[in-house]
Amino acid sequence: MSPSLRGTGRQYWVAVRAMIVLTAVLGIAYPLVMTGIAQVVMPAQANGSLIKVDGQPIGSSLIGQSFTDGKGKPLPQWFQSRPSAAGTGYDANASSASNLGPNNPELTKEIQQRKTTIEKLDGADAASVPADAVTASGSGLDPHISPQYALLQVNAVADARGIEPAKVEKLVKSMIQGRDLGYLGQPTVNVLQLNLALSKMDPTGDEGRK
Structure with a gap:
């Protein structure tokens, strides 16, 4: 495999890992934490x-x-x-x-x-x-x-x-x-x-x- 292809593959892999991490943190963990805080601090408002x-x-x-x-x-x-x-x-x-x-x-x-x-x-x-x-x-x-x-x-x-x-x-x-x-x-x-x-x-x- 040529160096240029290896470099391209490495960049794609970095991008995929970044997407997985950001999805887990911002798409799952953050909403769950904010929902939990809202249910404790202001449950009435959080539930409509x-x-x-x-x-x-x-x-x-x-x-x-x-x-x-x-x-x-x-x-x-x-x-x-x-x-x-x-x-x-x-x-x-x-x-x-x-x-x-x-x-x-x-x-x-x-x-x-x-x-x-x-x-x-x-x-x-x-x-x-x-x-x-x-x-x-x-x-x-x-x-x-x-x-x-x-x-x-x-x-x-x-x-x-x-x-x-x-x-x-x-x-x-x-x-x-x-x-x-x-x-x-x-x-x-x-x-x-x-x-x-x-x-x-x-x-x-x-x-x-x-």
Whole structure:
């Protein structure tokens, strides 16, 4: 075998060994170590930030969901989520925005329809409806709404449940999450967590009951 062929073979063998070592370290060992650390340090986040009731998962605090009937009509006894353009709504397999521009006739029509629905459901005038109540997020999976939208729904939810509006408003305010790190983004309300807390409130306003 010529020296040049031996040199080429040696280079290939070095490359193969490097690939095996890097695959073992970065493709197997590193992910296992990081997974183990995550399970010890932050198991809830590592497993999808699931929210459970009686041991059964009902959703994730990271992914929104709809609170509507089989025909897509909002259920008045629940706080409503932000509109979603992901699939038929909050489809994690089809995360996306509508990709419609602000002057698109279809989007303009959808926004007006959503405003009309909110006006009827929550007894609000169009001028008081915040943007997140009528527009979808970029991912279509946003689990949060603005405190303004949550507070806008208080009277309708309270009326549907026979609870004093002041007590529902107090619950909403207690669920407001501040800006990340104190300065990033805007205050938000997680709709699933809010509705879960709402389900534990009886008409007298006492919480913690099922």
